[in-house]
Amino acid sequence: MGxxxxxxxxxxKEGVAVDELTKGMEKLVTEIGAVKSFEWGxxxxxxxxxxxxxxxxxxxxxxxxxxxxxxxxxPNHVEFSTKFSAAIENIVLLDxxxxxVKAPA
Amino acid sequence: MGxxxxxxxxxxKEGVAVDELTKGMEKLVTEIGAVKSFEWGxxxxxxxxxxxxxxxxxxxxxxxxxxxxxxxxxPNHVEFSTKFSAAIENIVLLDxxxxxVKAPA
Numbered sequence: 001m002g003x004x005x006x007x008x009x010x011x012x013k014e015g016v017a018v019d020e021l022t023k024g025m026e027k028l029v030t031e032i033g034a035v036k037s038f039e040w041g042x043x044x045x046x047x048x049x050x051x052x053x054x055x056x057x058x059x060x061x062x063x064x065x066x067x068x069x070x071x072x073x074x075p076n077h078v079e080f081s082t083k084f085s086a087a088i089e090n091i092v093l094l095d096x097x098x099x100x101v102k103a104p105a
Numbered sequence: 106m107g108x109x110x111x112x113x114x115x116x117x118k119e120g121v122a123v124d125e126l127t128k129g130m131e132k133l134v135t136e137i138g139a140v141k142s143f144e145w146g147x148x149x150x151x152x153x154x155x156x157x158x159x160x161x162x163x164x165x166x167x168x169x170x171x172x173x174x175x176x177x178x179x180p181n182h183v184e185f186s187t188k189f190s191a192a193i194e195n196i197v198l199l200d201x202x203x204x205x206v207k208a209p210a
Contacts, residue, residue, distance in 0.1 A: 002144075005144075005146060005162070005164075007112070007114075007162050007164075009112070009114065009197060009199060025206075026206045026207075029206060029207050030206075030207060035207060036207075036209055037205070037207050037208055037209045038205075038206045038207040039110075039203045039204060039205045039206060040203070040204055040206070041110060041199075041201030041202055041203045041204055042201055043199040043200055043201045044200065044201055044202065045170075045173070045200035045201070046198045046199055046200045047198075050196065050197065050198040051197065051198065051199065052197050054197055054199060055199075056199075057110070057112050057199045057201065059112075059164070061209070065150075068150070091155065092114060092155065092156065092157050092159055092197070093151045093152075093155040093156065094114060094146075094148040094151055094156065094159060094160075094161075094162045095148055095149065095150035095151045096146030096147055096148050096149055096150070096162060097146055097149065098144045098145070098146045098164075099144060099145055099146055100142070100143075100144045101130075101131045101134060101135075101143045101144060101145070102131075102134050102135060102140060102141075102142050102143040102144075103142055104141055104142045104166070
């Protein structure tokens with residue numbers, strides 16, 4: 001069994017201070033040891049028709065599913081999720097065991 | 106400047122041979138040197154309301170944006186994309202320079 005991924009794509013509401021939210025997320029994953037790695041980005045290349053209004057991607061990696069479950073129920077995550085949810089217009093979450101086909105050299 | 110990411114989430118049409126398509130994608134990234142790493146997975150945990158019908162995530166990493174551009178225009182990718190597009194009911198693509206906040210220990 002490989003790593004477990006928590007993948008989130010988001011469209012924020014207009015006027016939201018996105019910087020504050022990404023800083024908050026950075027703080028959150030630093031506080032919670034169960035999160036193995038975290039990276040995020042804002043789309044700069046995709047065509048509008050393929051982006052469907054989504055602008056940001058957030059990808060968290062865990063060593064195993066149990067670590068993800070622990071993260072989900074962590075009080076800091078629960079608290080942050082409330083704030084985050086209020087700022088989003090649309091979101092898709094996918095949680096999955098990852099199949100690594102080509103590893104970085 | 107960090108790595109460049111190509112993130113895709115997909116809902117396949119009913120009756121599509123998903124295994125064949127993921128095998129084809131694995132073959133594709135193996136053939137094209139510009140792709141630094143590739144992993145994918147099928148959601149097993151997200152709530153239906155948060156998944157919005159999407160089932161699969163595909164995550165490609167490139168050393169730089171130019172490598173992504175080269176991948177996009179590679180004839181093998183162009184050929185595969187035609188086959189892939191015919192099999193999908195819904196898709197979101199996000200392409201972005203990645204900010205790595207927490208690196209694997």
